[in-house]
Structures are given as structure tokens and as C-alpha cells.
Amino acid sequence: MTAPPVSLDATPDRLGDAPPRRRAPAAVALWVCALAALGAYLVAMAGVTGVDLDRMGGLGLVSALPPLALVSACVLGGLFFVTLNGAVARPALQLFLLLAAVLVLHGAAALVEPLPRFPTAWQHLGFVDYIERTGHTLPLWDARFSWPGFFGLAALMLRVGGIDDPLPVLQWSQVGSQLLCLASLAVLLRAVGLPRRARWCALWFFVAGSWVGQDYFSPQAFGYALYLCFVAVLVSVFRRPGEGADAAGSADRPGSALERALLLGLLTSLFVAAVAAHQLTPFVMIAAVGMLWLVRRTTLSIWFAVLLAVVAAAWLSLEAEGFWSGHLSTIFGGMGQLGGNVSSGVAGRVKGDPAHQAVLYLRVLLSGAWFGLAVLGWWRGRRAGRTRGRGDRVLPVLAFMPFFTLGMQSYGGEIALRVFLFALPGVAALAALLFYPQERRPRPPRWTAALVTLWAVLAVAAFGVARYGNEQFERVTGGEVAALGWVYQHATPSARVLYPGPEANPTTTPAIPWNQRAMDTVAYVGTAAPPDPSDVGAWESALRAAGPQSYLIITRTEGADLSSNDGYPADWYSGTRAFLDADPRLVAVVSAPDAALYRLAEPPAGPAPRDIGAGPVGPVLRWTGWTLAEVGLLTVLVPLLLWHEVVRLRTGPWAGRRRWAFGATATVLVGGFLLAVMERFLTLR
Numbered sequence: 001m002t003a004p005p006v007s008l009d010a011t012p013d014r015l016g017d018a019p020p021r022r023r024a025p026a027a028v029a030l031w032v033c034a035l036a037a038l039g040a041y042l043v044a045m046a047g048v049t050g051v052d053l054d055r056m057g058g059l060g061l062v063s064a065l066p067p068l069a070l071v072s073a074c075v076l077g078g079l080f081f082v083t084l085n086g087a088v089a090r091p092a093l094q095l096f097l098l099l100a101a102v103l104v105l106h107g108a109a110a111l112v113e114p115l116p117r118f119p120t121a122w123q124h125l126g127f128v129d130y131i132e133r134t135g136h137t138l139p140l141w142d143a144r145f146s147w148p149g150f151f152g153l154a155a156l157m158l159r160v161g162g163i164d165d166p167l168p169v170l171q172w173s174q175v176g177s178q179l180l181c182l183a184s185l186a187v188l189l190r191a192v193g194l195p196r197r198a199r200w201c202a203l204w205f206f207v208a209g210s211w212v213g214q215d216y217f218s219p220q221a222f223g224y225a226l227y228l229c230f231v232a233v234l235v236s237v238f239r240r241p242g243e244g245a246d247a248a249g250s251a252d253r254p255g256s257a258l259e260r261a262l263l264l265g266l267l268t269s270l271f272v273a274a275v276a277a278h279q280l281t282p283f284v285m286i287a288a289v290g291m292l293w294l295v296r297r298t299t300l301s302i303w304f305a306v307l308l309a310v311v312a313a314a315w316l317s318l319e320a321e322g323f324w325s326g327h328l329s330t331i332f333g334g335m336g337q338l339g340g341n342v343s344s345g346v347a348g349r350v351k352g353d354p355a356h357q358a359v360l361y362l363r364v365l366l367s368g369a370w371f372g373l374a375v376l377g378w379w380r381g382r383r384a385g386r387t388r389g390r391g392d393r394v395l396p397v398l399a400f401m402p403f404f405t406l407g408m409q410s411y412g413g414e415i416a417l418r419v420f421l422f423a424l425p426g427v428a429a430l431a432a433l434l435f436y437p438q439e440r441r442p443r444p445p446r447w448t449a450a451l452v453t454l455w456a457v458l459a460v461a462a463f464g465v466a467r468y469g470n471e472q473f474e475r476v477t478g479g480e481v482a483a484l485g486w487v488y489q490h491a492t493p494s495a496r497v498l499y500p501g502p503e504a505n506p507t508t509t510p511a512i513p514w515n516q517r518a519m520d521t522v523a524y525v526g527t528a529a530p531p532d533p534s535d536v537g538a539w540e541s542a543l544r545a546a547g548p549q550s551y552l553i554i555t556r557t558e559g560a561d562l563s564s565n566d567g568y569p570a571d572w573y574s575g576t577r578a579f580l581d582a583d584p585r586l587v588a589v590v591s592a593p594d595a596a597l598y599r600l601a602e603p604p605a606g607p608a609p610r611d612i613g614a615g616p617v618g619p620v621l622r623w624t625g626w627t628l629a630e631v632g633l634l635t636v637l638v639p640l641l642l643w644h645e646v647v648r649l650r651t652g653p654w655a656g657r658r659r660w661a662f663g664a665t666a667t668v669l670v671g672g673f674l675l676a677v678m679e680r681f682l683t684l685r
Helices: 020-046 050-054 060-064 067-084 091-106 108-112 119-134 149-160 167-171 173-191 196-209 219-237 257-277 281-294 302-319 328-332 338-345 354-384 394-407 415-435 446-468 478-490 536-546 556-566 572-582 625-651 656-683
Strands: 495-501 522-528 550-555 586-592 595-600
Touching (some): 020 067, 020 091, 020 108, 060 108, 060 446, 067 091, 067 196, 091 108, 091 173, 091 446, 108 173, 108 446, 119 149, 149 219, 149 257, 167 173, 173 196, 173 219, 173 415, 196 415, 196 446, 219 415, 257 302, 281 302, 302 656, 354 446, 354 556, 394 415, 415 446, 478 495, 478 595, 495 556, 522 536, 536 550, 536 572, 536 595, 550 556, 550 572, 572 586, 625 656
Antiparallel strands (some): 550 595, 586 595
């Protein structure tokens, strides 16, 4: 009897299995090695003290960690691929090592630092606090209040959950964000039909490649999770028949029109949530839909992309008027300036002392390496036939579509970082195809196993420097929190906090956990820091000009920021503290080794001002005839375009007169809507 043919897509753990008695020792040994490596890492991290953190150098957190922790992290990365390259599939161990990678790479700071990192995360907590206290926003005070969805949801969740101390949420938000993203990415990778090993490899590459650091407690982290969920639903449900997992025979799309209509509603809801929470993410979602339609990899029509664009434009025009009114150049000033946006996002960020420049150059090289692996992976996958009809266009679209944002605006000099962030899911999947273009029995070639394991070790080592290279001024210390806590307790009716900034740009974002509370009563004023620590008179003059109830905060992290980025002396903080403490015209109301808060010994006479310029509560919306026209057209357009997609899901694409009638009607309505939006921009700017 002839043996039946064996499919190349068969599950590898059913092919070439070793006898159970021979498999058991190998499995036990791998588990023991994995547990031992993770245990050694945790023990080493537990021994890190505050003194070690204070001594960290220009390479950031890795310079404060014991060698055992770094070696253990690299061993865990290597073990993942040793397991993946084996003849027997061990999904439980692979999942354990993947989760260990999330903890080791993204939870490193949370394990050794007593307080949540990133001063901006503390500011976001202040946004949540203000909304929870007052129930409204201050759109003229900060642009992020024009997109308050994340802050409002966080306030609701903290209140419903009865969480009185949100600091643990901030501390572990990066790990939580990674886990949410991995869940959506797993669905996406299965939908495009990647081989088993390539899927696991792509998930690990995603974890190791996500060094950008936008997964902290922020609207971008929330928007990014929504983006991945959006793309996962889009690719797995609304793909053309015969592609991805359908072609592999491993999964079926929801069959009924009702199911697809409900999932279309979910897709739209995810987009609306992103529109209300973040400025950039919705436009990347629109581009994903448009590009997948253009390359004929989605059953949705171009009118769905138009629907999303209408919703995004309506929010920007109506709900975000407090942001763009008077600041149109901020939105459209960088439009089409590709070279300038790239320069500000890459070359413009490489500055500072040699150690800090080394960190920034490593980030550029690491990003280029990931994109290089993605290009090679696409080429090898095409040669192996694995990506033809199975994500052959989906993955390149996801990897390179975000580059369109480079021509929109500089996004505060961070547009290059956001491009890499949104490209990473596609980049990780394509890079995985370089090493695993197809399943082989019983294991991949030795050179593949050796190269991917070596790259894993290098990626872990590079991640530590790229992700935590700025930890000298991105961590938050107890002295800073105590100093600002004193201000919050005495900010009646208001207070001003002066913080040091570089002479070239003194109002730059402070490297302190600012605005955690009382953002409507405490104002923060950037003051040019004199490079000479003995120039105490400059601080005294600034405090006197600020008026009653004004304070000066000087911290170690601010000193590290000025030294690393702006060429100030390495001992600027210690020298400044010494001269300020010795000056009789100043009084230290809070003094700690890592921070101090000063006031004038003889403060200016008079009461503290009650208005710190927070502006009116939001949303701010001025009604004109064009506003009414825009709202009216919006109430017609959104149901019409959504109805069009629902009907198409049930009956298929429209043809003939019906198609032309709908197209003409929708075009006229969209044109009128855009005219109303443009008129508002021109008349209310």
C-alpha cells in the first residue's frame, strides 16, 4: 500500500516526532534552563539599589544593572529560538519564553525603579485627575485635551475599579500594553497565513523591536492597541476569499452577512475610539484601509476609507477647534516638507554628549537593521512561494505604508519614531520570513537556527541601550515627587514652579513628574538655566519676576537632561545645589539628595494670582452657518456610507446605475462637507 502524501502545511509537531521517552529529557532540560535563566534575572534585578541607579552612566539603565541580569536576558532570547528550531513544537514553552521576553525587556525599569518612569506619564495622570474632579476639559490649556478619549476612559476605569493609587497602573502599563498588542498581532499573523515558526518568530521580533517607548501610560499606547486590533479585524474578516488563512485551510471567515455587519460595526467603533483619543493614529488606520483596497486585499470599498476620513475631519474641525484655531501652521505647516520632517525626526535628534549620541546612533542603526531584515524577508518569502497569495501584499503594506506620514508634519520632531512604531508589525512579520519562509521537516537548516539565535542575542543587548538609554532623565525619583507634593499642598489659590531649561529653549518639556495634580492651580514656567552654577542671581531674579508663591525646583534628572542633551557640565546639578543652598536669599522648603525646592527668603508682597491662564472649559466650538452645514452633511454622510458597506456585505459590490447613482450622490455630499470644513478653517483661524 502506498503511503499517503504529507502536506507541507501539516503541523510540525505531528511530523518526525521523536518517541516520547526521547523527547521528555529535552523538554525537561529546556524548561529547567528557561526557569533558571528567568530566576537568575529576577534575583539579579532584586539586588539593584537606588545607589546603583544614581550611578548610571550615559548608556542609561543597562549601565546600572548587574552583568548577570544582562546575560540572563540574552540567554532567554536565545532559548526561545532554540525551542522554536527544535523538531518538536512546544507551544507552552514558547509562550512562556515570549511572556518572559515581555517582562525582561519591557518590565526592566518597573522591576528596579520604585516609581513609574517618564515624566509625561505623570502629566497624563494629571489630565485624568482633572477630568475625574471636574468632568470637563481645558482645550486651550493643552492640545491633548482636544482628544480626551483616553483620559476620560482612564478616569472612568479608575473610578469604577475603586483604584485610589494609580501609580502601579503607570508602573506596569508598558508590560500591559505589550500584552494587548501581542494578542491582536497573533490574530493578524494567523490571518495572513504565516507558517507556524514564522508566527512565533514575528511575535518575538515585535517584542524585541519595540524600543520606541510609546507604550507607557499615554494616548499613543491606547491608540496603538486600537490600531493593531483594527488591522487584525480588517485583515482577518474583510480579506478577499482564497487569501491568508483561507488559502491555508486553517481558518474560515465569518460566513453570514450579519456577522460581518457586526464586525464592521466593531471596526468602525475602534476607529471612532482612536479618533477621540489620538491625533495621528486615525490617519494611519485610514491609510491602511486605502492601501489594502488599492492592492486589492480587502473586500471593503474605497467608500469605507472615505467614511473614516469624514469622521476624522469632523472631529478635527468641530471637537478640536480649541487646538487648531490660531494654530493652523502647527497642523499644516509641515505638509509636503518630506526632507524637513525627516531631518527633524532623525538628524535633528542626534545631539548631546558622546554617550547620548551613541545611544541615538544605535537607535537609527537598529531601526535600519529591522527594515533591512524585512526587505530580505520579503524577497526570501517570495522566492519560497510562501507569500504569494498569502499576505504577499498585506505585509509590505503594513510595513511601509506608515512612511506616508513623513510628508504630513514633523509631529514635534517625533514623526520618524512614530513611523517605525506603526511599521513594526509588518516589519516583524517580514523579518521572520527571512528565517522561516516555509515549514521544514523536522527542523530548519542549521545556518538558519544559528543566525536567528545570534540575532536574538544581539537584539536583546541592543534593546537595553536603545530603550533605556535616556533613563538618566526619564526616571522619576522620590525627591521630585516630594518636592512637587509640597507645592500641591500649598498651592492656594495658585502657585508657580520654575524649572531649568536650556538657554536656547528654556520652555522645553521639563524632566520632572509635573502636573500630576492641580493642573488648574499650578503653573510651570521654564527658565533659562545659567551654565555657570555660581550664577545664583539669575534664579533670584526669575523668582522675583514670577511673583508671590513662586518656587524653583532643581533635580538630578534635570541636571542629567541638560548635561546629556545641551552641553552643560556633568557636575551642573551638584554645583548648582551647592551654590543655591549657600545663598541666604533663598530658602529650601524641600531638600533631598535628588531634588530641592526653593523660594525667596523675602517673597514679593501681594496675593498670588487666581487665574493661571488655563482658559475656558471645553469643548470650544464657535457656531457659524458653515458649522451648521458641516453638521448637517455629517449626519447624512455617515449613515449613508455605512449603509453602503453593510448592503455590499450582503449583496456584493454594486454595479450599473445603482453604483453610479450612489457614487454621484456620495461625491457631492463629501465635496460639500469638505468645503464646509475648509471654510471653517479659513474663517475661524
